[in-house]
Amino acid sequence: MSAHNGSIKKRIPSQFIWMRSYELRVKSEELGFAMAVTPLEDWIYSKTGARDAYSLRAYQLDRLRETVDYAIRNSRFYRSYFSGFDAGSIRSLDDVSALPFTTAGMVAETPLDFVCVSPGDIDRIVTLPTSGTTGPAKRVFFTKYDQELTIDFFHHGMSALVGEGDRVMIFLPGRTEGGVGDLLRRGLGRLGCEGITYGPITDYQDAIQAMRSSGCTSAVGLPAQLLALTRLGGGIKLKSVLLCSDYVSEAVRSAIETAWGCEVFSHYGMIETGLGGGVECSAHDGYHMREADLFFEIIDPVTGTPAGEGERGELVFTTLTRRGMPLIRYRTDDISRLMAEPCLCGSSLRRFERVSGRVCDAIDIGGGTALSMPMLDEMLFAVAGIIGFSAELVSDERGFSLVLTVHAKNGDRAIRDVRESMRADRQIAERIADGRFRLELRQGGSEVLTYGNSKRRIADMR
Numbered sequence: 501m502s503a504h505n506g507s508i509k510k511r512i513p514s515q516f517i518w519m520r521s522y523e524l525r526v527k528s529e530e531l532g533f534a535m536a537v538t539p540l541e542d543w544i545y546s547k548t549g550a551r552d553a554y555s556l557r558a559y560q561l562d563r564l565r566e567t568v569d570y571a572i573r574n575s576r577f578y579r580s581y582f583s584g585f586d587a588g589s590i591r592s593l594d595d596v597s598a599l600p601f602t603t604a605g606m607v608a609e610t611p612l613d614f615v616c617v618s619p620g621d622i623d624r625i626v627t628l629p630t631s632g633t634t635g636p637a638k639r640v641f642f643t644k645y646d647q648e649l650t651i652d653f654f655h656h657g658m659s660a661l662v663g664e665g666d667r668v669m670i671f672l673p674g675r676t677e678g679g680v681g682d683l684l685r686r687g688l689g690r691l692g693c694e695g696i697t698y699g700p701i702t703d704y705q706d707a708i709q710a711m712r713s714s715g716c717t718s719a720v721g722l723p724a725q726l727l728a729l730t731r732l733g734g735g736i737k738l739k740s741v742l743l744c745s746d747y748v749s750e751a752v753r754s755a756i757e758t759a760w761g762c763e764v765f766s767h768y769g770m771i772e773t774g775l776g777g778g779v780e781c782s783a784h785d786g787y788h789m790r791e792a793d794l795f796f797e798i799i800d801p802v803t804g805t806p807a808g809e810g811e812r813g814e815l816v817f818t819t820l821t822r823r824g825m826p827l828i829r830y831r832t833d834d835i836s837r838l839m840a841e842p843c844l845c846g847s848s849l850r851r852f853e854r855v856s857g858r859v860c861d862a863i864d865i866g867g868g869t870a871l872s873m874p875m876l877d878e879m880l881f882a883v884a885g886i887i888g889f890s891a892e893l894v895s896d897e898r899g900f901s902l903v904l905t906v907h908a909k910n911g912d913r914a915i916r917d918v919r920e921s922m923r924a925d926r927q928i929a930e931r932i933a934d935g936r937f938r939l940e941l942r943q944g945g946s947e948v949l950t951y952g953n954s955k956r957r958i959a960d961m962r
Contacts (some may be wrong), residue, residue, distance in 0.1 A: 654687025664692030671721030
């Protein structure tokens with residue numbers, strides 16, 4: 501976050517944190533701490549006809565019943581999966597727990613069975629691999645109406661960080677109609693902004709030149725890719741950056757803010773949510789979610805039962821307005837929690853903590869220690885000069901090793917700093933000391949990893 505917003509978060513008196521959002525907003529303004537309320541609040545309330553959080557929950561309950569009934573009547577999958585279930589039996593939002601979960605594997609196995617409209621009504625099909633498996637790819641289907649919902653979210657969500665006259669460089673796929681970059685560009689157009697769809701980065705020097713020549717004031721892209729741009733192309737100054745499509749570490753956020761002198765926002769979403777899911781406000785303390793179109797739950801990833809208030813667990817969502825391919829209780833594999841305290845921006849909307857990793861990506865390295873790419877991001881990207889890294893676990897008769905291939909402008913020094921950073925973590929240091937876990941660092945040179953457009957993971961080769 502910017503230095504200004506950081507001072508707001510540190511200086512707000514703690515006794516005000518638990519006030520109702522309206523009271524918090526008024527008191528903050530009196531004390532000179534005012535910040536803009538998330539633009540999602542007015543947008544969601546105008547879409548739903550709700551006036552407050554209680555009315556919004558009532559809206560979601562009505563849409564939830566309608567969605568379950570619609571899916572049972574029109575989807576071959578849900579007609580069978582929910583056989584004998586009456587949507588009218590959902591009397592409260594808690595009653596959704598009576599329904600079984602939908603998983604990525606189910607969607608990959610029989611995607612057409614989820615579709616609720618005729619083939620002629622499908623305007624866009626997105627194909628993507630099933631996370632962590634070698635099975636069939638998932639296909640997600642959208643009508644023109646479904647895509648309009650996404651454009652509308654982008655229009656209002658992006659107003660938190662850009663305004664009329666801004667030029668936004670979009671480092672996401674979408675030069676074809678209906679791609680994420682295209683939908684974002686169209687949403688930005690409604691704000692009076694120009695969206696420039698560059699696409700995923702494969703040539704960093706070309707991307708840097710494109711930013712300079714375009715005169716862009718903002719950028720949208722993957723965290724690791726935009727970090728590499730900051731460390732390879734100095735002299736660029738931006739108004740704001742939106743990081744999306746992967747875990748956002750504090751190390752990456754801080755480095756981008758410092759290098760480009762900008763405010764950095766984080767977005768949550770996936771293809772299955774309809775791309776848009778939630779976005780930070782100026783408080784930079786969790787996502788305000790797209791709750792007119794999506795209902796979210798947090799569950800225990802092992803038992804599947806609802807997580808306790810404020811507990812971390814797996815984020816699950818149900819579409820509330822999707823026509824082409826509704827998804828009910830879809831397991832995301834992403835770890836988050838519902839934040840009980842009101843947001844410092846004063847909004848009455850719920851917030852979810854920034855995703856801290858994925859259930860399937862945590863790798864046990866012994867002694868009760870789990871290792872994940874988000875953990876490595878925090879440790880490695882905090883090291884100056886690193887422009888990228890890859891990680892894999894390999895095994896032999898002596899145990900197993902974490903092999904880190906580090907790409908940096910100052911190779912030998914970066915390797916030394918990475919080793920120190922890794923050993924500074926008490927649990928990792930203990931695993932190295934007990935001899936069952938070894939750390940192997942390799943210098944990858946100054947060339948930049950492009951990563952593609954998917955979430956980065958530790959390659960488990962054991």
